[in-house]
Amino acid sequence: MRNIAPDPRLVGDHDGTVAARLTAVPGVQRVPTPRASLFLLRDFLDAETCAALIALIEADRRPSTVSDANGDSAYRTSETCDLAAAHPVVHRVEQAIAELTGIDPAYGEPLQGQRYAIGQEFKAHTDYFEPGGIDFHRYCAVAGNRTWTVMVYLNAPEAGGATRFKALDKTIQPEPGKLVAWNNRRDDGTPNPATIHHGMKVRAGVKYVITKWFRERPWG
Ligand SMILES: O=C(O)CCC(=O)C(=O)O
């Protein structure tokens, strides 16, 4: 159970495949740090697609959850929406993410939307599940741990709402349609603690993002 040795036949990202592919895409910027593979791409989604996704999130949202909040009920105060892959806009976005990253959609969790009102945030966390943590088996037994995260801002709140990677000393400002993608693992396939990040409090307006998390094995 505690054995999480990566299987190189799986997604294959820890050999640099995904990073190499992203690097080759015009407009993609790699954040200059040796500590993590973190990429930005402006205008990944157009305004119309962002608006359609925001409407879906508005129509169907529930309080966000966390797997292990360490007793802090204010750890993640946003709202979450599952975005049905059968919806044509969602399907198109899923296809675009697969095309960009080269990751087989079968390895992805269902796409989610997140909505942050004023004062809401997602405190510093890593997206991977802590090997040996109380929830590891529950969340990772079938599909394995999280590998890549792809997040897209759907708008820019009037103030606040940046994503801060404190170990990398990098703060990313929300912009409509801007994509952020990072490998939650090091090159050797082990979880990378330097990917810790904080969805900071919205100070004015509302913030919307979509998140796609990929796994080591197909998602059931
Ligand atoms: O909203 C953000 O800026 C970060 C969201 C995030 O980290 C997550 O959903 O895992």
Ligand SMILES: [Fe+2]
């Ligand atoms: Fe996250």
